[in-house]
Amino acid sequence: MKFTDIKSCYIGPTISPEQFVQEHMFLFLAKGSIDGYDGNKHYVLHPGEACVVRKNHLARYHKNKENNAFEKVVIIFDEVFLKAFQARHAFSLQTYFGKEAFIKFPPAELIHNFIHSLTPYFTEEGKLHQSFADIKREELLLILLQLNPALAGVFFDFGVPGKIDLEAFMQKNYKFNVSIERFAYLSGRSLSAFKRDFKEIFQQTPSRWLTGRRLDEAKFLIEKDLKRPSDIYVELGFEDLSHFSFAFKKQFGYAPTALLLKSK
Template sequence: MKITEIKSCFVGPLISPEQFIAEHFFLFLAKGEMNGYDGNKHYKLTPGESCIIRKNRLARYNKVKDNNEFEKVIFIFDEAFLKSFQKKHNILFQNYDSDDAFIRLKRDQLIESFLLSLEPYYQNSGSIDKTFSDVKREELLLILLQLHPALSDVLFDFGIPGRLDLEKFMQQNYKFNVSMERFAFLTGRSLSAFKRDFKTIFNETPNRWLIKRRLQEARFLIEEKKLRPTDIYMDLGFEDLSHFSFAFKKEFGITTTEISGKYH
């Protein structure tokens, strides 16, 4: 069996599909292509590559199928599992520091052999029986820590985000479609403190400011970059095209079609 013939597999507790990453997870791509964005950098994963996606980060990623196929392996390293692991093993810290939400892992025979060893445990659902899943998660984590010792500083940091520069954070992350509670948490504030500080800095409510900021960027992309509304609305945090179009017309008094029609 070749590494590119691996079928999709998911090990660990379920994770939310929202753009806030609630738990660390390992992702290996067998078929297709994945593009990621964390508000600061763009990332690309191709077949045979793997990465760690970090918790308490905002991240967006999309998949590109290859011949209508997209196969990935995901292992969730949730906090309960990591604390249990830490009790059993001696964890050495490396003083590693990085803000990247996606940590690319080097290709190695140990990882490839591990992934191939999963095949006998697969169930029809693409999951691994609970009897073996924690054992395999532990095995993978031991391999990753041997290959990338600095991951200990990432995975075993159980603290919560500290207080950040609110204006800088929001200007960098306004495109992410997450709740105010998530934004407050990530900037090290209670929801009430977040709203109070936001009003002081922006003289606007968070919801209203987010919509206006996203629409300003949308107008810039349509007018200056000649992009189509259908290509940008989701990346700007709007859930559907009709809501985006309605908000745009309300804000600027002109439709996206009228603006884009000048250039296309």
């Protein structure tokens, strides 16, 4: 089935583009490719493939154009919508044991047919008619639960993260560019408890430790693997190259580009 006529669209409440997933998100790729990472493994999404990105996870993805084109369909399943859906439909809940942030679907005609069914509801401006948004969200959620009933344990789990091993959590996720408040929430702590426990474990404030840990990793990647600063700063949680270069020089006394030239 071809997807040359599919337009990018976004259905559901607006969410922040940060690397913390606030609400469950369905992602279908029509053109281009997507590289995703959740702290455990890397994922690749090709045209015609779909996945669910789970809430309360750290995740980032990089989009790649193909023939200068990139088209995707994003549908948000927020908690308000899911609770209303659950009240209307009876699904047997079961515990979902997977830890991954990206849950990929094998090729499915039901999903492809749904994506094509969106086309008649686009306005002349290329946007989906808002009056049909919740109807189409409900239709998609029914499809996903039919394809994988175990996802009921994902979508209808409205609990909050429990308290976990803080040191292991931070060592695994320090590269994600999210706020201290997000790290605290995902570790199952209030902000004050997070800062207190963090200081006891690392003997530093979270901000100072995160910057130092990211810069140490950057130095290793440049010195040992000859990585270019422009290729690694985003993956290490820095928002822009100039900020990364400034912090690196302040930490080590020389610019990252100078280290790269010296290491070659």
